[in-house]
Amino acid sequence: MQFEADNKIVKLCAKGMSLEGEGKNEEASKVFHQAWEEATNDKEKFTAAHYVARHQKHAVDKLSWDELALSLALKINDDSVKGAYPSLYLNIAKGYEDLEQFEKAIENYKSALDYSNFLNDDGYGKMIKNGVNNGLERIKSRLSDEK
Numbered sequence: 513m514q515f516e517a518d519n520k521i522v523k524l525c526a527k528g529m530s531l532e533g534e535g536k537n538e539e540a541s542k543v544f545h546q547a548w549e550e551a552t553n554d555k556e557k558f559t560a561a562h563y564v565a566r567h568q569k570h571a572v573d574k575l576s577w578d579e580l581a582l583s584l585a586l587k588i589n590d591d592s593v594k595g596a597y598p599s600l601y602l603n604i605a606k607g608y609e610d611l612e613q614f615e616k617a618i619e620n621y622k623s624a625l626d627y628s629n630f631l632n633d634d635g636y637g638k639m640i641k642n643g644v645n646n647g648l649e650r651i652k653s654r655l656s657d658e659k
Contacts, residue, residue: 519556521547521551524544524547524550525547525559525563527543528540528541528544528547528563529563531543537567540567541564544564545564547560547563547564548561554584554585554587554588555588558585558588558593561580561581561584562578562581562596564577565577565581575607575608578600578604581600581603582600582601594627594630597627598624598625598627598630598640598644599624599640601620601621601627601644602620602621602624602640602643602644605617605619605620605621605624605644606643608620609650609651614654617651618648618651621644621647621651624644628640628641628644
């Protein structure tokens with residue numbers, strides 16, 4: 513996905529990521545919330561929501577923000593955004609997995625796989641695909657252990 517480096521929301525999210533890298537998670541969270549509050553269109557809101565989700569303390573809250581980010585991304589008429597879908601579905605699937613809602617988790621892991629052709633064949637793309645496959649394996653193992 514292409515980000516506009518001079519966009520105010522992108523700059524705020526980049527600042528938040530720098531703060532994360534410095535271990536200043538509370539400050540980063542505030543910057544991501546500021547980005548959310550100042551976002552003016554679906555692309556900016558999607559970007560901010562994605563980062564706000566990362567700083568939620570409870571799985572249900574993280575899942576809610578991840579689902580919001582996906583719903584906004586799906587409204588954007590820009591093919592470059594489709595490269596973010598696998599990651600968004602992966603995050604949602606993991607949220608459902610953490611909440612032990614395995615059917616919904618599997619459904620979202622499969623959606624991530626359906627959009628994996630939009631990922632580049634690089635380290636990031638491989639990381640997302642591995643995350644999806646590992647999630648499906650964890651659930652499969654968990655469900656077989658419960659039988």
